[in-house]
Amino acid sequence: MEFLNKEFKMVAKTIYGLEEVLSAELLKLGAKNIEIHNRAVSFIGDIGFLYKANLCLRTAMKILVPFDSFQISNAEDLYSKIKRIKWEDFISSNQSFAINSVVSSDIFNHSNFPTLKAKDAIVDRFREIDGNRPDVDTDDPDLRINLHITGQEVIVSLDSSGDSLHKRGYRDKTNLAPINEVLAAGLVLLSGWEYHQPLIDGMCGSGTILIEAALHANNIPPGYYRNSYAFQKWKNYDETLWNLIYESTLNKIKDREVAIYGCEISRNVQRKAVENVHLAKVEDVVDVKTISFQEFDPPKRRGVVIMNPPYGERMDKEDDIIALYKSIGDTLKSKYDGYDAWVISSNINALKHIGLRPSRKITVFNGPLECKFMKFEMYRGTKKIHKLV
Numbered sequence: 001m002e003f004l005n006k007e008f009k010m011v012a013k014t015i016y017g018l019e020e021v022l023s024a025e026l027l028k029l030g031a032k033n034i035e036i037h038n039r040a041v042s043f044i045g046d047i048g049f050l051y052k053a054n055l056c057l058r059t060a061m062k063i064l065v066p067f068d069s070f071q072i073s074n075a076e077d078l079y080s081k082i083k084r085i086k087w088e089d090f091i092s093s094n095q096s097f098a099i100n101s102v103v104s105s106d107i108f109n110h111s112n113f114p115t116l117k118a119k120d121a122i123v124d125r126f127r128e129i130d131g132n133r134p135d136v137d138t139d140d141p142d143l144r145i146n147l148h149i150t151g152q153e154v155i156v157s158l159d160s161s162g163d164s165l166h167k168r169g170y171r172d173k174t175n176l177a178p179i180n181e182v183l184a185a186g187l188v189l190l191s192g193w194e195y196h197q198p199l200i201d202g203m204c205g206s207g208t209i210l211i212e213a214a215l216h217a218n219n220i221p222p223g224y225y226r227n228s229y230a231f232q233k234w235k236n237y238d239e240t241l242w243n244l245i246y247e248s249t250l251n252k253i254k255d256r257e258v259a260i261y262g263c264e265i266s267r268n269v270q271r272k273a274v275e276n277v278h279l280a281k282v283e284d285v286v287d288v289k290t291i292s293f294q295e296f297d298p299p300k301r302r303g304v305v306i307m308n309p310p311y312g313e314r315m316d317k318e319d320d321i322i323a324l325y326k327s328i329g330d331t332l333k334s335k336y337d338g339y340d341a342w343v344i345s346s347n348i349n350a351l352k353h354i355g356l357r358p359s360r361k362i363t364v365f366n367g368p369l370e371c372k373f374m375k376f377e378m379y380r381g382t383k384k385i386h387k388l389v
């Protein structure tokens, strides 16, 4: 693992649509040579930066460390080129590993096949040099390997994160459609919300957007609640350095007065949100009420609304969904003068029934669903200006 003693390239994977905010996060954190790709941002840093990136990045799903790449023309080629990597530098034969493959190649018509070929190559290498073989453990391996195969090109990476970084560790109660924590954090960052403004999630469900906003406002790292990362099992793991980075990050936590409100129409779901807010230890800045968005009276100062209403993917009747979006628009017009309102939905037809002209439209993916995240600027005093003229 000598290549990790100097600066090296890393790739932070993300959700489509969040690449720009992730690169801004990386810049702020001190990354070098930042480059934006599709659902990923690459950068340069040292091992301490790798620890920091895993702990602090709100919009990264995983941090990979690519360390080998080559061309293949068939499956045997993959086997022999994986076998020639010095895997004994990474793990011992009494340890375990797991391989995750992302494949887009005519060479393989089944994405499991390259994973099996690579596994055989690693196991056979150990058998030949050592007589023993490491185990495959997909749950809690000592080394996580990532293969990215595009056409004939193979990139071999170490997965430094392990479980996806959206698994923050604060949420155990979910409603029917919780938003991914990374997406929630991304929406907050995309909205441009500043922590001195009130923030309202008018349909907050289990409270993910509220919690991610609170963490962001008070500099609480998203990895604060998490117990482990894959890099902590690496041979070169430097626990002293990790503790130093963890402590210095925690020292930057603020105690700002922030006003974050959640409305949720279902009493049961609101209770789950309250529990999650408590688990995330942000109850002093987040207030979740059992109330409809339409009935809620927002603070009378310029703020931001971020909303993830139902999309009508389930049993909801299309007419009900249209009526709901129409009432979102009516409520914004009547109560949210001066606010910036952002709504995310995959239901483009329903979004049109909000009846306001969006000033921005950003495409993001919520799981497999292509969504629009639309901004509506509810300008204060437009009517007054007319009167003055």
Ligand SMILES: C[S@@+](CC[C@H](N)C(=O)[O-])C[C@H]1O[C@@H](n2cnc3c(N)ncnc32)[C@H](O)[C@@H]1O
Pocket (backbone or CB within 6 Å): 175, 177, 178, 179, 180, 202, 203, 204, 205, 206, 207, 208, 209, 263, 264, 265, 266, 269, 291, 292, 293, 294, 308, 309, 310, 311
């Ligand atoms: C897609 S979910 C939001 C998920 C949320 N972002 C999360 O991470 O859990 C939509 C939520 O809006 C709530 N809802 C529907 N109509 C509402 C209304 N008029 N006012 C407030 N909440 C409403 C539903 O009960 C549901 O929990």
